[in-house]
Amino acid sequence: MTTATTATAADVTATSAPTAPTADVTATAGTRVRRDLVHRAHEQEVLVSPPWREPDGGYGSRTVTTGISDYYRDHPVPHRLDALLLIEACRQAALSAAHAFEGLSENIAFFFNSIDMEITEPGQLAASDEELTIRSEFERLRLRGDGSPKQITYTQYGTDTSGRKLVRTSMAVQGLPKDRYPELRAYQRGGSPAPTTAALRSGQVRRADLGAPASVARTRVENVAIAGVRAEAGVRVADLAPDLANAALFDHDYDHFPAMVLIEAGRQLALSGTDRPAGHVVTAVRAAFEHFAELDAPIRLEARQGERWVDVDCVQDGLVVTRMAFALSPAPAGEA
Template identity: 30%
Template sequence: MPRRLVHRAAVAEVFVTDAMVLGEDHFLVGSQWPRDHALYHPDTHHRSDPLLLSETIRQALVYLAHWHYGVPLTHRFVGYDMDFEITDPGALCVGGLPLPVELEARWQWTDRRPPRRYGARIEAALSVGGRSCGRGSLRVVALDERSYRIIRGSVGGADSAVAAAAEEPRRCVEPTLVGRLRNKDSVLEPGPTANEWLLRPDPDHAILFDHPTDHLPLMVLLEGFRQLGHLTTHSEAPQPGGPAFTLVSAAVDCLAFGELDVPTRLVVLEDETAAEKRAERRLRLDALQGDALIASCASVWAPVRLAMAGERPVGLPVPCA
């Protein structure tokens, strides 16, 4: 898959492999998920990172827009909302080979005004080897450069915005506390109060900022929400055989552009009434710049049993020879 057709600069970050037409606005999209990844790595139970689903849906929408619907490659894509749900985590266990997944996708135009503006939504069902295991959707608008500059106003270029964001040194949370492996992958920094955090991604991060941008990308906001959710649900160190939590669904609404050179505060609220009645934890995570809400995420974290030392995770495929 050519990198430009999924808006990626690095070959290693291209997950969509091909697509075929099943009917009018109906497609089958193939993808290959890596056995390991610097950012979207498997968890301790060898399950694939759920954000691989959201990134694959994003790439599928961009690819179909260019390949099938003829949206110009020079158009800017702006996300409005995204949601995903993992219904069968066991189907997404990593084995001895990269994981081949399929998206059965349906396309819907929401605001089509060519050649300047193309608004669209994609709904996708996820399966592995015919085994249904999740779903998701994404709504975007693709704008020509003139239209994009009009809605962005007097915002400076990507280089100046990234430079401004990098002026202050990062003091991010230890990566293991937010479910990440490397210091550069942690995007959370303690905020001004005990209940607030700052979203401080590394502007030189090769995956979060795969190519220049003048605003916080949707996937960066989603990574911040995921890390804050992990920190919240794992505030106490789990014991072997005890409870842990994994992200099984998220719904993100983007209400405004997130500027790179403006502090972004993250706050979390939990439905405590629901928590008393259910095993899972339901968190609402908000991103604010100043007093303005720029994005909100409703997430569900389901309990999983920690694998005992030396125990093989249930459902883990036997590595191929």
């Protein structure tokens, strides 16, 4: 999300790496990066290997999709085509490299500004049984004096072993030291502290009008994130209703709905508007996070079908907090 902060620490542009060692690329195969380097509490939510430095200055990681959460396999299409898996793996690849090699502090609360992801070769990706190599290049890495990121922008490619590019991403994130983050959130909320998923979880009741799993290309009800799907004046509408106990969507305690939850809900609403949700796959995602999506007020999703893209807005208290767009394609054949 894009919000002004009150930080006054001097900015530092990262131009050289600390003395973290270059990884043995062969040794990383099948090994997961440390959870703290990707800000994950559960091992099954870690999707990449330790990063390594490429000879020309970029960074590499490999996906590790064995033993991952069942959430990423709850699709009628191969898990390799899961847009959320690819986005999350690319996020983890970039941030772990920034922590390991670029001096980014680990004691940071991060939030997305924007995400742009495209599966450029969906047929080849569906047919492949290989882990992807993710190549990350930082376009801008501006750190404050305390090691927190004023802004990080990066581009990435996911390639197979032949070097063919199958996925591309571009992302922008910001962050603050964890001890300053509550101050920012209270300021944005007019002095009111934000509630947390941990506090709200026990009181959550599954909605009777939660979308049927098959209507959003899922098989398990706990992975459905929208309810009350309806048409209003030519717009497809739903309410955000994710399961706060779903550790794949809420890996740790949050004081807002994270980007991945909003994208998942948007994807589901886009798929629900097709004649056969299980026969389609999201091949591209664009998302801009303009405000925090608060936990304590309803969020309405509005989908509008364009020529190629389905535009989905997340609206809270009359304000668009997130703007997304999804490109859908017929699902290619491949083993799930």
